[in-house]
Amino acid sequence: MATFGNLSSRLTDALKSLRGKGKLTEADVDGTLREIRRAMLDADVSLTVVKSFQSAVRERALSDDVNKALNPAQQVVQIVNDELVTILGGQQRRIEFAKKPPTVIMLAGLQGSGKTTLAGKLAKWLAKEKHTPLLVACDLQRPNAVTQLEVIAGNAGVAIFAPEPGNGKGNPVKVAKDSLKYATDKLYDVVIIDTAGRLGVDAELMKEASDIRKATSPDEVFFVIDAMIGQDAVATAEAFQQGVDFTGVVLTKLDGDARGGAALSVVSATERPIMFASTGESLDDFEPFYPDRMASRILDLGDILTLIEQAQQTFDADEQAKVAQKIATETFTLEDFLEQMQQLKNMGSLKKMMGMLPGSGQMKAQLDNFDESEITRTEAIIRSMTPAERRNSRLLNGSRRLRIAQGSGVTVTDVNSLVNRFDQAAKMMKTVAKGKVPQIPGMGPIPGGIGGSRPKATKKKTSRSGNPAKRAAENAAISQGGQGGSGAGFGLGAATGAVDGGAGGVGDLSAEELADMQKLLGGR
Amino acid sequence: MADKKGWGLGSKLRGMFARSFVINEDTWDDLEATLLAADFGPDVTDELIDAVKASVAKIPPTDDDDFVRLLREVLEERLSRFDTTLKLQDRPAVVLVVGVNGVGKTTTIGKLAKFITTAGRSVVLGAADTFRAAAVDQLATWAERAGVQIVRPQQEGQDPSSVAFQTVEFAIAQSIDVAIVDTAGRLQTKSGLMDELSKIRRVIEKQSPIAEVLLVLDATTGQNGLVQAEAFLEHAGVTGLVLTKLDGSAKGGFVLAVQERTGIPVKLVGSGESIADLSGFSPVAFAAALVE
Ligand SMILES: Nc1nc2c(ncn2[C@@H]2O[C@H](COP(=O)(O)OP(=O)(O)OP(=O)(O)O)[C@@H](O)[C@H]2O)c(=O)[nH]1
Ligand SMILES: [Mg+2]
Numbered sequence: 001m002a003t004f005g006n007l008s009s010r011l012t013d014a015l016k017s018l019r020g021k022g023k024l025t026e027a028d029v030d031g032t033l034r035e036i037r038r039a040m041l042d043a044d045v046s047l048t049v050v051k052s053f054q055s056a057v058r059e060r061a062l063s064d065d066v067n068k069a070l071n072p073a074q075q076v077v078q079i080v081n082d083e084l085v086t087i088l089g090g091q092q093r094r095i096e097f098a099k100k101p102p103t104v105i106m107l108a109g110l111q112g113s114g115k116t117t118l119a120g121k122l123a124k125w126l127a128k129e130k131h132t133p134l135l136v137a138c139d140l141q142r143p144n145a146v147t148q149l150e151v152i153a154g155n156a157g158v159a160i161f162a163p164e165p166g167n168g169k170g171n172p173v174k175v176a177k178d179s180l181k182y183a184t185d186k187l188y189d190v191v192i193i194d195t196a197g198r199l200g201v202d203a204e205l206m207k208e209a210s211d212i213r214k215a216t217s218p219d220e221v222f223f224v225i226d227a228m229i230g231q232d233a234v235a236t237a238e239a240f241q242q243g244v245d246f247t248g249v250v251l252t253k254l255d256g257d258a259r260g261g262a263a264l265s266v267v268s269a270t271e272r273p274i275m276f277a278s279t280g281e282s283l284d285d286f287e288p289f290y291p292d293r294m295a296s297r298i299l300d301l302g303d304i305l306t307l308i309e310q311a312q313q314t315f316d317a318d319e320q321a322k323v324a325q326k327i328a329t330e331t332f333t334l335e336d337f338l339e340q341m342q343q344l345k346n347m348g349s350l351k352k353m354m355g356m357l358p359g360s361g362q363m364k365a366q367l368d369n370f371d372e373s374e375i376t377r378t379e380a381i382i383r384s385m386t387p388a389e390r391r392n393s394r395l396l397n398g399s400r401r402l403r404i405a406q407g408s409g410v411t412v413t414d415v416n417s418l419v420n421r422f423d424q425a426a427k428m429m430k431t432v433a434k435g436k437v438p439q440i441p442g443m444g445p446i447p448g449g450i451g452g453s454r455p456k457a458t459k460k461k462t463s464r465s466g467n468p469a470k471r472a473a474e475n476a477a478i479s480q481g482g483q484g485g486s487g488a489g490f491g492l493g494a495a496t497g498a499v500d501g502g503a504g505g506v507g508d509l510s511a512e513e514l515a516d517m518q519k520l521l522g523g524r
Numbered sequence: 525m526a527d528k529k530g531w532g533l534g535s536k537l538r539g540m541f542a543r544s545f546v547i548n549e550d551t552w553d554d555l556e557a558t559l560l561a562a563d564f565g566p567d568v569t570d571e572l573i574d575a576v577k578a579s580v581a582k583i584p585p586t587d588d589d590d591f592v593r594l595l596r597e598v599l600e601e602r603l604s605r606f607d608t609t610l611k612l613q614d615r616p617a618v619v620l621v622v623g624v625n626g627v628g629k630t631t632t633i634g635k636l637a638k639f640i641t642t643a644g645r646s647v648v649l650g651a652a653d654t655f656r657a658a659a660v661d662q663l664a665t666w667a668e669r670a671g672v673q674i675v676r677p678q679q680e681g682q683d684p685s686s687v688a689f690q691t692v693e694f695a696i697a698q699s700i701d702v703a704i705v706d707t708a709g710r711l712q713t714k715s716g717l718m719d720e721l722s723k724i725r726r727v728i729e730k731q732s733p734i735a736e737v738l739l740v741l742d743a744t745t746g747q748n749g750l751v752q753a754e755a756f757l758e759h760a761g762v763t764g765l766v767l768t769k770l771d772g773s774a775k776g777g778f779v780l781a782v783q784e785r786t787g788i789p790v791k792l793v794g795s796g797e798s799i800a801d802l803s804g805f806s807p808v809a810f811a812a813a814l815v816e
Contacts, residue, residue, distance in 0.1 A: 038566055041560060041565070041566040042565065042566060042747055043747070044563075044746030044747055044748075046561070047556075047557050047560050047561065110744060110769075110772070111626070111628070111769065111797070112625070112626025112627060112628060112742060112769075113626065114625070114626060141797070142662075142797075143630075143634075143661075143662045143665035143666060144658045144661040144662040144665055145658075147657075147658035147661050147662075148656070148657045148658035148659075148662070150658075151657035151658055152657050155657070167665060199769070199771065199772040199773070200772065200773055201771075201772055201773050202772075226626070228624070228742075228745050228746065228748040228749075228752075229744050229745065229746060230563040230744060230745055230746025230747065230749075230774065230778065231560065231561045231562070231563050231746060231774075232563070232743075232744050232772065232773055232774035232775075233744075233746075235773045236744070236772075236773065236774075239773075253624075253625065253711065255711055255713065255714075256624065256711040256712070256713050256748065257711075257712070257713050257748070257751060258746070258748035258751075259747075259748070261746075262746065281625075281655075281656075
């Protein structure tokens with residue numbers, strides 16, 4: 001392939017330097033976006049589109065919830081990919097057939113974009129879908145375009161209407177118009193009009209295309225554009241939009257190695273969907289357009305996305321296994337406690353979600369009473385501890401507690417009460433781990449989880465082992481097998497996830513226990 | 525030839541200084557946007573901007589025309605590092621025309637045939653695109669328009685290299701000055717088809733050296749043009765580039781990188797669908813058209 005370094009390799013370098021996990025900084029985002037910008041320009045995305053795309057990604061990257069499984073660069077890539085798919089697939093739809101046949105489909109585009117071949121492919125595809133298409137030869141300009149369409153019609157086994165010889169002879173508007181009557185008489189239910197290639201700047205030929213459109217009132221006008229096109233795509237697409245006002249886009253020559261970034265520009269500039277992709281010279285090389293494939297093609301992100309997926313899966317599985325392990329061996333530490341509390345901080349969205357669920361009124365009230373400043377204080381206390389202390393609360397003798405109190409600006413009593421609460425929490429975790437938690441009637445697991453968009457393992461696939469450690473291990477194995485897991489999205493979710501197989505989240509705690517938890521975490 | 529409607533680089537460049545002539549960060553941002561829009565690609569764009577910055581530092585331009593002239597000189601200098609003349613001294617001079625699908629190979633051959641006969645040389649065309657529907661008829665139409673002879677395949681789907689062989693054989697036997705062989709469009713990713721080109725070359729060379737292998741590039745192409753050039757150079761031994769469809773709004777800026785990356789010069793440019801819309805490549809004219 002090309003000698004210029006591709007995005008995957010450049011980003012891989014960026015990934016190396018950004019090992020840390022957690023919240024994205026502006027510098028992380030901007031560094032990655034610079035590479036993305038370069039790659040998008042190399043992929044022929046127009047500068048205007050690159051710029052607006054960058055700012056959309058930037059905004060999302062800096063406001064999105066932290067995805068703990070990924071390093072900052074990976075997180076940006078993930079967002080970039082999501083955004084690309086959203087733009088490319090946003091307007092997607094299927095062909096609109098006329099209520100009263102024939103359905104008229106007109107093809108328009110630049111010279112050499114692949115219209116004539118595409119006409120044949122579309123006809124063959126429609127015939128397979130039990131339609132009776134008619135090809136109409138309205139490219140009377142290019143030498144022997146009519147003959148070419150005749151040969152193609154023969155190969156596709158479909159009918160053709162070609163009353164004029166072409167090579168400059170005949171009136172395409174009249175041919176198009178006559179074809180409708182012909183189709184109605186002969187009962188063809190779809191008419192596909194091949195037109196001459198024309199430039200966006202060619203006012204005369206653009207008017208001709210618009211006249212064909214007026215004469216036939218097509219149900220669909222497809223703008224055919226080849227994947228190799230450069231920055232001119234936007235000007236050309238806009239000219240065709242003004243000239244003939246197409247309803248959809250078809251991308252051709254995708255069997256080449258062009259990144260096809262122009263597709264993104266065209267969709268952004270015209271807000272028309274890409275309907276089909278043409279992927280070879282055989283008449284069967286034709287398929288519906290897949291936005292996700294196109295997204296990873298434009299930025300060549302296939303490898304990185306695979307890595308991200310793997311990182312995510314490993315992380316989820318690891319996380320589950322770790323917590324399960326800790327609970328089983330009673331090594332739930334103050335560090336874990338802190339981490340879970342920090343996650344609880346993001347509970348604004350939880351409150352909202354709880355409100356929407358039936359039978360959650362009581363819990364909602366509990367959550368409303370939840371005091372965030374308490375968390376901040378607890379955080380300060382735990383941060384003043386040494387790593388060893390965090391890992392083993394038994395080390396916390398009187399003098400250490402005094403030092404911690406002074407370090408975090410609280411009283412020794414506060415430290416004492418925190419340590420007590422922690423001890424209780426750790427005990428409770430054990431209970432939870434033993435699988436004694438009753439389900440709340442009428443309330444399943446909370447969909448979507450909190451703090452991430454990771455796939456959830458479905459309940460059915462999870463282990464039902466009576467032994468919590470074994471069950472957790474089995475669940476970890478399940479998520480390793482590609483099912484994904486709940487991860488540690490919500491405070492204690494990881495723990496309950498270990499118990500209840502990734503369906504986790506607060507949904508598995510009773511209201512009573514949630515209240516207990518609240519007391520443990522923040523209550524006086 | 526279609527009307528340009530002021531989509532040229534120049535109107536954009538002058539738009540940069542619509543209010544008053546001051547060179548600042550915005551100037552460079554605008555210049556970057558303009559160069560990118562002309563498909564120079566991010567790397568060459570950076571280089572060009574650096575070169576313009578250097579010139580500006582040496583002799584500060586006094587007004588927008590001066591600034592545009594400066595840019596034109598930078599472009600000219602970069603574009604004119606190669607020999608753009610078509611080498612057709614051999615007798616017969618065999619020209620093989622290659623490129624991806626739909627770029628304008630057949631049309632270019634029609635125009636080139638006319639161009640050469642106008643210069644008083646005889647031409648024969650070889651219809652070695654035996655693959656695409658009606659490709660032979662299309663070339664025949666152009667042969668007729670240019671008033672030259674054509675060698676057609678004897679049966680459908682004949683091996684393209686045998687058509688090429690027969691074309692050269694015909695040129696030698698009839699003492700025709702130039703033989704131009706059309707080939708089927710192929711994407712550079714299709715290794716089987718690229719090997720077919722190498723075979724066509726070898727078969728021709730059994731009778732006569734090849735004077736020129738012309739790679740046709742479409743001006744609307746983006747950065748993939750570089751990839752195309754590298755692949756066709758490797759498999760077909762390209763000696764010159766033809767840039768087509770310059771009558772549209774596309775600028776074809778990627779050819780600068782192609783020339784520098786591969787060392788192959790642009791030799792011809794196509795600017796329309798009529799038989800006369802072909803000219804030799806002139807760096808001065810090309811640079812002037814870019815900034816007009
Ligand atoms: N506007 C414009 N159109 C051109 C030019 N050169 C070729 N074309 C058009 O581009 C289309 C494709 O040209 P062809 O000559 O058939 O291209 P090709 O490379 O031989 O195509 P294949 O053999 O199918 O690969 C036709 O509609 C031509 O009329 C040009 O310089 N300007
Ligand atoms: Mg051809």
